[in-house]
Amino acid sequence: MSTEPEPYDFSLILANSVHDMKNSVGMLIGALDELGAGETAASDPAVRDMSKLRYEAKRLNSNLIQLLSLYRINELGYALxxxxxxxxxxxxxxxxxxxxxxxxxxxxxxxxxxxxxxxxxx
Known part of the structure; x- marks a missing residue:
């Protein structure tokens, strides 16, 4: 019986952290979409700022999804x-x-x- 601790799988820890961040960003996008529902005055600086925030949050979410996809491909060997x-x-x-x-x-x-x-x- 071995008394040595199991080594940590850093890639799994990182993937779980990325997944959690992706979920949080998704909730943020949902909240921004609700706050921005019905926006029509493109000249309003607040509307423009809200649009920029949604754009950046969606871009970040997309990047996190790409990272998770690469992790799964590497770990599970997905076929094309x-x-x-x-x-x-x-x-x-x-x-x-x-x-x-x-x-x-x-x-x-x-x-x-x-x-x-x-x-x-x-």
Whole structure:
């Protein structure tokens, strides 16, 4: 019988901490979304500040999700599941869907001009 303590798995401790931070940031995003519901006056500095806070919180949440995904891939050895995706839909979801309100408040106008037959393997 060994009396030596088990070594700590630092990667597991770090992954659990990242997961906890991701959950907290998710709650923060929910609260910011509730506070900002119905905002229409883009010229109001408070509305612009709230939009910036939501943007940064969502960006942070996305980074934490990426870290957790990399941890799981490393630890569990996930196999790739490649699928064809319509490029226009991917751009629309990633770019416009998540950033459109922030871009409008910043006065950024965007236009998409993509070949409708273009596909991306992800």
């Amino acid at each position: 599941n490649l699928m064809e995706n319509d490029v226009e839909e991917v751009v629309e979801e990633c770019f416009r869907g998540k950033q459109e309100a922030f871009m409008q408040l910043q006065g950024v106008d965007s236009r998409m001009d993509l070949d409708p037959d273009l596909v991306l393997v992800l």
